[in-house]
Amino acid sequence: MLKKRIIPCLDIKDGRTVKGINFVGLRDAGDPVQLARQYAQQGADELCFLDITATVEKRETLIPLVKDIAAVLNIPFTVGGGINDVRLAKEIIKAGADKVAVNSAAVKRPELINELAQELGNQCVVVAVDTKRLEKSASNPPQMQKTKKETESGYQNTVFVGGGRYETDKETIAWCKECETRGAGEILLTSMDHDGTKNGFALEITERIADQLSIPVIASGGGGNTVHFVDLFSKTQASAGLAASIFHFGELPVPQLKRELEATGIAVRLIASS
Amino acid sequence: MIAIVKYNAGNIGSVTNALNRLGVENKVTDVPAELREADKVIFPGVGEASTAMSYLRERGLDLVIQSLTQPVLGICLGMQLMCQHSEEGDADCLGIFDTKVKRFPQNKGLKVPHMGWNVIHGSTPMKNSVLMNHLDGSEDVYYVHSYYAQPSADAVAICDYILEFASVMHKDNFYATQFHPEKSAKVGEQMLKNFLEL
Numbered sequence: 001m002l003k004k005r006i007i008p009c010l011d012i013k014d015g016r017t018v019k020g021i022n023f024v025g026l027r028d029a030g031d032p033v034q035l036a037r038q039y040a041q042q043g044a045d046e047l048c049f050l051d052i053t054a055t056v057e058k059r060e061t062l063i064p065l066v067k068d069i070a071a072v073l074n075i076p077f078t079v080g081g082g083i084n085d086v087r088l089a090k091e092i093i094k095a096g097a098d099k100v101a102v103n104s105a106a107v108k109r110p111e112l113i114n115e116l117a118q119e120l121g122n123q124c125v126v127v128a129v130d131t132k133r134l135e136k137s138a139s140n141p142p143q144m145q146k147t148k149k150e151t152e153s154g155y156q157n158t159v160f161v162g163g164g165r166y167e168t169d170k171e172t173i174a175w176c177k178e179c180e181t182r183g184a185g186e187i188l189l190t191s192m193d194h195d196g197t198k199n200g201f202a203l204e205i206t207e208r209i210a211d212q213l214s215i216p217v218i219a220s221g222g223g224g225n226t227v228h229f230v231d232l233f234s235k236t237q238a239s240a241g242l243a244a245s246i247f248h249f250g251e252l253p254v255p256q257l258k259r260e261l262e263a264t265g266i267a268v269r270l271i272a273s274s
Numbered sequence: 275m276i277a278i279v280k281y282n283a284g285n286i287g288s289v290t291n292a293l294n295r296l297g298v299e300n301k302v303t304d305v306p307a308e309l310r311e312a313d314k315v316i317f318p319g320v321g322e323a324s325t326a327m328s329y330l331r332e333r334g335l336d337l338v339i340q341s342l343t344q345p346v347l348g349i350c351l352g353m354q355l356m357c358q359h360s361e362e363g364d365a366d367c368l369g370i371f372d373t374k375v376k377r378f379p380q381n382k383g384l385k386v387p388h389m390g391w392n393v394i395h396g397s398t399p400m401k402n403s404v405l406m407n408h409l410d411g412s413e414d415v416y417y418v419h420s421y422y423a424q425p426s427a428d429a430v431a432i433c434d435y436i437l438e439f440a441s442v443m444h445k446d447n448f449y450a451t452q453f454h455p456e457k458s459a460k461v462g463e464q465m466l467k468n469f470l471e472l
Contacts, residue, residue, distance in 0.1 A: 001392065001393075002384075002388065002390050002391070002392045002435060003390060003391040003392065003414055005390050005391065040459060045390070045391055070287065070288070070291050071291050071294065071295075072295070074292065074295065074456070074457065074458070074459050074460075074462065074463060075416070075457060075458075075459055076416060076418075076454075076457050093284065094287065095287075096287050096288065096291060098285075098288075098457065120284065121284060121320060121321060121322070122387070122420075123320065123387055123389065123418045124284070124320075185387065185389070186389070214380060214385055214386060215385060215386075215387075216385045216389055216390070237383065239385060239389070239390060240390070269391040269414040271459065271460065272460075
């Protein structure tokens with residue numbers, strides 16, 4: 001049986017992890033390469049690196065870092081954050097990443113997804129979608145055809161870009177479908193209403209998207225304890241769950257999460273302790 | 275020296291990295307003499323079957339690979355290209371393994387591509403192969419593929435996703451895995467070691 005994936009996400013700036021990551025047994029927890037190796041040894045199924053370096057020429061720090069990570073890591077990893085052209089995406093893949101994630105640039109110019117899929121293959125292209133539930137009002141007229149359910153409930157799932165700062169005119173489910181049609185290999189769905197709350201994943205929107213798409217959906221935002229991951233995998237068809245701080249700060253170590261998921265009957269990859 | 279076949283497919287660097295981690299000397303090459311003289315050859319790849327086959331034929335690498343006598347390991351697309359034919363771009367392939375490559379049918383609830391960690395082998399007894407030394411087939415490995423090889427006499431291990439497909443194959447000096455041992459943590463490293471120790 002295909003296993004549900006657990007994906008720790010690391011924020012990177014100028015080649016270093018951003019927040020003071022408190023990882024037991026690491027002398028330099030700011031070193032993404034050491035951290036990556038540690039997560040792989042713990043049984044993480046995949047890693048996601050999000051580069052938040054503000055400079056335009058981020059490739060100067062990012063490309064060498066991707067090479068260093070690829071040299072030590074024996075599991076797949078995705079690199080995202082400000083990727084806005086095919087050239088940079090190709091460099092990242094060539095440096096050893098398995099997938100690239102695009103977000104704002106794909107909303108701005110959706111053809112980017114087609115180009116990436118054509119150049120790199122669908123399996124290398126992750127589209128990250130940041131979604132937020134907005135109340136509908138007269139000043140916020142529906143710009144796209146809504147499903148019956150949304151019309152009745154008076155809200156609309158809306159795509160945000162720029163790290164969640166800017167509202168777009170895209171309805172989330174329609175945008176995810178468009179991403180799939182254009183050649184995305186996976187959707188990384190982050191609910192901004194849930195992100196950082198540790199109150200659980202956005203189950204409803206995750207399930208609606210996972211049910212309507214044939215590509216895998218990675219759910220992100222809100223995972224705070226094992227029960228949240230149990231809910232995610234038992235109530236939605238999400239293929240993977242992504243989280244950051246609960247793993248980094250040792251609140252919920254990956255081996256513990258996986259053992260507890262296994263105990264509730266959710267298929268996960270367990271590794272022999274060594 | 276381990277030679278890694280250089281062609282227009284992605285993911286070749288991952289194999290180089292994996293061999294480097296195991297401390298094994300390796301070289302990425304498309305020079306026929308270097309491929310023939312290598313102790314072992316790895317034929318990796320992520321990409322599209324018909325364009326990959328065209329590339330190999332233009333350079334005569336199809337004939338080189340078919341005629342190799344040392345151990346050869348095909349990975350993912352490499353494995354599929356070692357079969358007779360692939361539905362992907364209606365490509366005639368190398369014909370080393372007596373089977374065909376088809377696309378997964380759409381199946382409600384099961385995503386295509388088959389992406390992520392799944393077992394090497396399902397429930398039926400697995401054939402013996404040195405590639406599976408120290409492994410029993412129940413281990414999880416990393417797959418990414420939308421096409422699959424139909425199980426045939428050359429199949430060592432068979433995985434079930436939507437339908438049964440060959441996950442490990444072996445015929446004479448040719449070995450192959452549908453999954454990516456170079457991305458499959460310790461289990462993948464064990465398989466690569468098994469191949470390197472042949």
